[in-house]
Amino acid sequence: MNVTLIIFILVYVAMAFGKLPGLRVDRTGAAVVGALAMIVFGAISPKGAWEAVDYRTLGMLFGLMVVSTAFVVSGFYAWLAQRVAIMPVSPPMLLAILIVVGGVLAAVLTKDVVMVAMTPLLVSITMARKLNPVPFLLAFCFGVNTGSVGMISGSPQNMIVAQGLGLSFSGFIRVAALPALLSFPVVWAVVAFMYRGRWALPAGQDAPLPPAGTVPPLDRWETIKAALVTLAVMAAFISGHWPREIIALTAAGVLLLNRKIASNDMLGHVDGNLLLLIMGLFVVNAALDLTGLPQQWLHDLRNAGVDLNNPVTLCLVGGLLSNVIGNNPTVMLLTPFLQPGVDADALGAALAVGTGFFSNLVVFGSLAGIIVVEQAARCGVRVSFMEFSRAGAPVTVCCLAIALAWIMYLT
Template sequence: MPNADEVHIARTSVLRKLIAFALKEPVLAILVVVLVALQCTRPQPWPTLPRLVDWPTVMTLAGLLMLTKAIERSGLLMWLAHRVVHHVRSERALACLLIGLAVVLSMLVTNDVALFVVVPLVLSLHALTALPVKRLTIFLALAVNAGSILTPLGNPQNLFLWQVGGASFGAFVWALAPLCAVLTALLYALAWFAFKARPLDLSGDAAKEPVDRAYAGVAAVLFVAFVLLADSHHAGIGLAGVAGGFLLWRRDAVLKIDWALLLIFVLMFIVLRSVAALPWVHETVGHLGLHTPLRAYVAGAVLSQGISNVPAAIMLAEFTKDWRALAYGVSVGGFGIAIGSLANLIAVRLSKERGVWLPFHLVSIPFWLVAGVLGGWLLLNR
């Protein structure tokens, strides 16, 4: 039998591990706590909770995570990034190029994967010549939020709204293209004044990034096939093929994905749909009149500032079927307060820069206000 000291040490160790986990994955920890609280105050049978999850969305996200991980580990993205910046001559040109790279990548391989390419690239270039890393980090966070608006692949909230809205891939892109174009143009206009035209010498960037061509090629082909299957509402078949193939050939594409993100997404469905079903919540949100596009848009843009745009999309989808207005709202909601989009938190975390939050909000909050006006005008006039 363990003595009292051993029991105390064991409990302390468990507590420390739980605290460390909560600090590492705060969103996941909060969702678990809220779920436990809901089950204590308004219990539901545990076997019924999985029914609240939109599994086609989760399967689509899982497949995309595997495919983007394969492309990332092939070395193709970093090789491309170094090739793109090789002939840059000024700080302003570098900023504009990196913003463009972040925008394009976020359209194709999700906003967080885009950040995992461009932010480390900035840090590696900073080793060659002095760069305004804080400022670049801020603009790259805004860039992936702007670029990811365009496609269902760009971010989790788009993926969810694409699945529940029933629109085709092309129809979704066509609907979101004006907002993406306007906000990207606004970001470039701001960057023109934020970065100087001082000369840079990056000729010493001779990084030889190895590319596994077979890995990259297979991932690219499977990426197109998977998107086509997801577009035809067969994400489960696509996921089975992608996961099975990579487990047999390159299992790192499956084992190294962000499993915590998938669990967070599952818990978001359960928690937020349970919260939305609470009588007082349902009555309060119901009184907002989200049946009109403008109100749904404003609700998405504002609620994202408090709970982030992915949870906002999931929760508000219970009260409005206007996926386009909601997509506009939560897309704009990714700007403003940092919590509006998890990409903002990822960008700052990757940069490892201190004292970035104040300058971030000095840029992002005014950007959110202007974007809110422009987004509302586009929504009502197109």
């Protein structure tokens, strides 16, 4: 038991710090090494480790990643960014448009792929309009994080929550879409207020645009094909007649069978590291579960007055914990110990909305935050930790108020 607990703690230390202290082992590496260590030290059998991996969640995530990347390789994101760039609107109105566009795209097409594809383009279009890119990058990131909460397809943690609590696609929308939509005006109001009078690009500041040829031209047929497949996926999800992972994988297969775009180009945009991280955490968490310690901790928490099956408590605990170890590890850690019953909807909303809305508090609260900071830096735009949190903290507090009011309404 001691070895199992030590391995578990080391893995989640890496989740919190982004790497194991003193070693060049990132979160994905720590999850994979931790899973292997659990097997080597006998904390879980090879068969048990294989069975611990939820192929349904991984299949759905992989399939939806491929669907989303179809829009990347078709040039849709670049075309959309260019259309937004030439719109004759004021900076506050442009901010509102980007928040809504980012949030809706993230809900349907998985937020991390959207963030990777759009960040360099946002830098380009704001620079072209002589605007300070920082407020637009922050607002887009905040909108992506909160908007992705609205649908299962929005993020890996949504998929894990839905699978773990047995929520249907339409059922998830019913409990999460409204707070996601209500978050958009909050994000706009906070960022517009904080950057009022500071829309213009500071004198002397410049940033390199993406090199020519790196942004693919719009392929209308491939975009239409991807859109039709996406609509078919959403319709099949809503119908509930087939397993969600089969629907997503079938859609991926259809899109990969292509005469114009190489499958390797599409698969190159799939986040394999994220898939490995989730697989590793499934094994690590299952090994700890075999010790009986999580059940004891849950019992102790209840005795201390902290009941994770209370939706309000779950929202706060899940949200705070997600800023320590990350969204995906948090939902994977908490979901197995929930007893949904008649409160499945409220618990699902609490965990999905809590982790999603808290993502804007700090840069490392979500992968989307890390992506926007790192991608912007590559384009010559610096978004500091403090600047991110200065805008992200009030956004988080206001959105959290919406989330708690909604959760109490559901209960």
